[in-house]
Amino acid sequence: MSLNRSRRLDIGRSSGVASSFNWIGSFAVGLLFPIMTASMPQEAVFAIFGVVCILGVLFVKFFVPETRGRTLEDIETNSMPVQQIRQEQATLINDFDRTEETASDQSRP
Known part of the structure; x- marks a missing residue:
């Protein structure tokens, strides 16, 4: 993902x-x-x-905080520690992948 x-x-x-x-x-x-x-x-x-x-x-x-003229990456980097960002992204990715796997397993006969 x-x-x-x-x-x-x-x-x-x-x-x-x-x-x-x-x-x-x-x-x-x-x-x-x-x-x-x-x-x-x-x-x-x-x-x-x-x-x-x-x-x-x-x-x-x-x-x-004002975000005008700043990129999404800049906002994320300055608002959270990088390690926390990576950890949250990994958690979201894993949760979403598990949801997709469960849905695909249930759709198989």
């Missing part, structure tokens, strides 16, 4: 996690908004959600 395949797995999993958090956040807003507007003025509800958004922006500004 190539290194690019391993990266695609990482990107796929990361995209899945990000999408899940997005749906969970949307569900929470959809669930909480009617309850909150029933118990307090609508302006206060919007202010609360606005403060949460501002906190999110501040978190990204101060804790998420």
Whole structure:
């Protein structure tokens, strides 16, 4: 299995996690908004959600590193020790290969 395949797995999993958090956040807003507007003025509800958004922006500004103009390899190298990167890639590759072997064994008559 190539290194690019391993990266695609990482990107796929990361995209899945990000999408899940997005749906969970949307569900929470959809669930909480009617309850909150029933118990307090609508302006206060919007202010609360606005403060949460501002906190999110501040978190990204101060804790998420800038990646503009950097390659994926550069980002990986600078964010993790090289040995840890290789170990995680090897683990992902082995897990994926075992999954493919199991699937191919089950499809044989």
